[in-house]
Amino acid sequence: MGELVWAGDPEGGAPFVQADPADPSHLEGLDVEIADLLARRLGRTPRFINITFTSIEQSIVRGDADIGLSGFEDTPVRRTTLATTIPYYEFREVLSVRTSDADRFRTLADLRGRSVATLGGTIAYEILLRSESSLGLTAVTYDDDLHPYSDLLLGRVDAVLLDNVLADRRRRAMPGFTVQPNTVAVGHYVGILARPSSALRDQVNDLMLGAMRDGSLERILRRWNVWNDDQPRLYERLMAGEPVAAVSGFDALPAVPSRSEAARRYWPSLVRASGVTLLLSCLAMGLAVVLGSLIATGRVYGSRLTRGALSAYVELMRGTPILLQLFVLYYGLAAAIRLPAFAAALLGLALNYAAYESEIYRGALEAVPIGQLEAARALGLSERQVLTLVRGPQAFRLALAPMTNDFVALLKDSSLVSVLTVLELTKQTQIFATNVGSWVVPGALCATLYLAMSLPLAALARSLERRWKTSTV
Amino acid sequence: MEDLDGMNPVVLQLVGVHLLRGSRPIVSGLSLTASRGERLAIMGPSGSGKTTVLRAIAALEPFQSGQIVVDGVVLDGGRAPTPAALRALRRRVGLVFQFHYLFEHLTVLENVCLAPVHVHGLAGADAARRAHDLLGLLGVDHRAGALPRELSGGEAQRVAIARALAVDPPLLLMDEPTASLDSARREELGDLLKQLVVQGRTLVIATHDEEFARAHATAIIRIAPPTDITVTATRIGSDANRDL
Numbered sequence: 001m002g003e004l005v006w007a008g009d010p011e012g013g014a015p016f017v018q019a020d021p022a023d024p025s026h027l028e029g030l031d032v033e034i035a036d037l038l039a040r041r042l043g044r045t046p047r048f049i050n051i052t053f054t055s056i057e058q059s060i061v062r063g064d065a066d067i068g069l070s071g072f073e074d075t076p077v078r079r080t081t082l083a084t085t086i087p088y089y090e091f092r093e094v095l096s097v098r099t100s101d102a103d104r105f106r107t108l109a110d111l112r113g114r115s116v117a118t119l120g121g122t123i124a125y126e127i128l129l130r131s132e133s134s135l136g137l138t139a140v141t142y143d144d145d146l147h148p149y150s151d152l153l154l155g156r157v158d159a160v161l162l163d164n165v166l167a168d169r170r171r172r173a174m175p176g177f178t179v180q181p182n183t184v185a186v187g188h189y190v191g192i193l194a195r196p197s198s199a200l201r202d203q204v205n206d207l208m209l210g211a212m213r214d215g216s217l218e219r220i221l222r223r224w225n226v227w228n229d230d231q232p233r234l235y236e237r238l239m240a241g242e243p244v245a246a247v248s249g250f251d252a253l254p255a256v257p258s259r260s261e262a263a264r265r266y267w268p269s270l271v272r273a274s275g276v277t278l279l280l281s282c283l284a285m286g287l288a289v290v291l292g293s294l295i296a297t298g299r300v301y302g303s304r305l306t307r308g309a310l311s312a313y314v315e316l317m318r319g320t321p322i323l324l325q326l327f328v329l330y331y332g333l334a335a336a337i338r339l340p341a342f343a344a345a346l347l348g349l350a351l352n353y354a355a356y357e358s359e360i361y362r363g364a365l366e367a368v369p370i371g372q373l374e375a376a377r378a379l380g381l382s383e384r385q386v387l388t389l390v391r392g393p394q395a396f397r398l399a400l401a402p403m404t405n406d407f408v409a410l411l412k413d414s415s416l417v418s419v420l421t422v423l424e425l426t427k428q429t430q431i432f433a434t435n436v437g438s439w440v441v442p443g444a445l446c447a448t449l450y451l452a453m454s455l456p457l458a459a460l461a462r463s464l465e466r467r468w469k470t471s472t473v
Numbered sequence: 474m475e476d477l478d479g480m481n482p483v484v485l486q487l488v489g490v491h492l493l494r495g496s497r498p499i500v501s502g503l504s505l506t507a508s509r510g511e512r513l514a515i516m517g518p519s520g521s522g523k524t525t526v527l528r529a530i531a532a533l534e535p536f537q538s539g540q541i542v543v544d545g546v547v548l549d550g551g552r553a554p555t556p557a558a559l560r561a562l563r564r565r566v567g568l569v570f571q572f573h574y575l576f577e578h579l580t581v582l583e584n585v586c587l588a589p590v591h592v593h594g595l596a597g598a599d600a601a602r603r604a605h606d607l608l609g610l611l612g613v614d615h616r617a618g619a620l621p622r623e624l625s626g627g628e629a630q631r632v633a634i635a636r637a638l639a640v641d642p643p644l645l646l647m648d649e650p651t652a653s654l655d656s657a658r659r660e661e662l663g664d665l666l667k668q669l670v671v672q673g674r675t676l677v678i679a680t681h682d683e684e685f686a687r688a689h690a691t692a693i694i695r696i697a698p699p700t701d702i703t704v705t706a707t708r709i710g711s712d713a714n715r716d717l
Contacts, residue, residue, distance in 0.1 A: 375574035378531050379588035380563035380640065389591060393578045 004039035007065035009053040015224035016071040031069040074246040081437030083201040087188030091163035102178040114158040117148035121434035185250035273428035287350035292357025317355035345417035364395035404461030484675040490539035514690035523679035567637030571649040575621035582617040663689040
């Protein structure tokens with residue numbers, strides 16, 4: 001008996017795929033049950049592979065799994081680049097607002113000049129992007145569907161646009177926001193397969209129609225509390241062989257552009273995102289250099305207590321993932337300090353890199369020959385002057401090459417701040433790739449832009465190093 | 474302070490200086506005096522503590538007991554000098570290291586101007602003018618814009634002398650000044666030292682170069698490693714050279 005390898009992301013959680021709270025090694029959810037049902041009726045054994053949501057499509061194309069089931073939205077792009085199944089669920093894109101704003105923010109049109117959150121790479125995000133120009137609102141993108149709602153309650157955004165399934169599950173857990181009754185758009189969940197697997201897709205479609213007919217799909221959806229009156233209407237149309245549009249209720253999403261057309265269309269936003277990356281990296285590095293110098297000075301000249309405290313800071317920052325630090329800064333401390341996303345990103349990168357810079361400067365300060373310091377002291381310079389006029393400048397020359405390396409590393413690490421909703425180059429590329437259904441062109445453009453930023457830096461470092469090489473004792 | 478002859482004021486006086494590094498004695502009971510205009514050579518074999526004596530006079534090396542007096546500023550053994558005493562001392566003592574230790578990141582002119590501007594508060598232009606004069610006197614003004622790594626050994630030494638003299642200290646200490654010089658350069662240096670003394674300055678030179686000391690010093694102090702003999706300093710006296 002063969003296997004049906006299916007891909008999903010348990011981070012998506014219930015009702016789609018989640019680790020069973022009673023037994024975390026066991027998965028449950030409506031997509032799990034649908035996968036089991038399909039495998040059973042295909043005469044195969046279901047085997048789950050855990051893949052990050054944003055990578056599942058690429059994984060399917062690569063052939064890592066036969067089918068992806070994890071609440072995938074039906075979109076014109078997916079219909080073109082993948083083999084999508086018939087929809088098994090119809091959802092509505094709905095607007096959630098703080099309960100106190102329920103009367104004034106009823107539709108997207110009421111949100112001019114406001115920030116509206118959603119998951120990146122979704123139909124809702126496409127809708128918001130187009131509303132940025134037509135309605136004058138700002139789209140804020142997240143990697144998960146929990147933080148849009150927590151930031152809504154914190155006041156960082158004024159509304160969340162997501163489908164009713166996600167909105168309902170958050171409303172049950174987080175009081176304080178209202179889901180508006182108006183439907184912004186209607187969409188569907190589908191299974192996704194690679195284009196060469198269209199024969200398997202056709203089999204799956206027949207099995208899904210069968211499950212609609214015999215009520216087994218309804219039973220699954222009822223078990224997960226997502227069954228509603230929209231589903232029987234959808235199933236009737238499907239069983240009657242009527243075509244179902246990927247998205248309705250909103251102006252049709254743009255058809256899939258050609259690669260050159262897509263590149264032309266996305267280039268300005270990639271360049272803008274590069275600007276964010278460059279600005280963020282420059283500011284963060286500047287701050288890291290200042291903080292790192294202070295930490296290094298404290299570690300070389302400070303009292304035992306100061307040295308101990310600074311060493312602990314350096315070890316903490318170097319010993320924990322920067323991603324965790326960013327999360328703590330932005331979400332963890334939100335109850336006490338509500339930092340704007342860019343400020344939190346800047347601070348997070350700077351605090352982390354300051355630890356690394358301080359180690360470079362400490363090493364460089366200690367590498368300045370004692371003779372240079374004694375010559376300065378013998379001339380009557382105070383210890384502070386010895387540091388600022390002789391030791392510091394000489395250490396700076398020693399530190400320059402490793403500092404430049406760190407700056408290039410920071411330029412790339414800055415992509416991590418997309419978890420804080422900052423739309424920088426990598427995140428913009430990911431959105432681009434999701435929307436065109438391929439990484440080839442977006443990846444090439446993204447790499448070009450990163451290289452355009454990092455190569456001049458590397459060249460600058462080499463030339464400074466050459467200039468100062470023999471002057472460092 | 475007057476010396477024994479009552480002629481020239483005593484600029485430097487060491488009284489019973491003991492200096493240990495860890496438990497190892499480096500200098501034991503050294504006493505000496507140097508008067509204004511004197512060129513005193515401290516001689517002794519390697520490891521006899523010549524350099525250490527200079528460093529102690531410049532307050533770069535703590536000593537355990539005895540007293541060092543430089544132009545009225547008193548350093549007591551076993552006690553760290555007060556910041557005020559340290560400031561006063563360093564206005565009075567210039568030190569030329571054996572390896573010069575020019576500031577590698579600064580040009581020759583900047584090396585010479587550093588202390589006048591940042592320690593003595595001289596305006597940059599005034600300091601630069603004086604630095605040029607001094608570099609001219611030492612024959613290296615044409616190298617004012619060079620970095621230390623671009624200088625020859627002899628040039629670097631002259632720049633180091635200019636840097637030490639830039640704040641016009643009454644006492645100039647030089648550590649092994651002839652170590653990296655050929656014989657012609659040694660003669661030039663000897664002439665230069667005479668000129669400096671004509672300006673009323675006192676020189677103390679640590680050297681193991683017997684020939685140079687006999688030719689150019691007005692007095693020689695010989696010290697031996699403290700383990701060899703108990704009383705380590707013997708003043709040969711300012712007449713010593715005349716006897717040769």
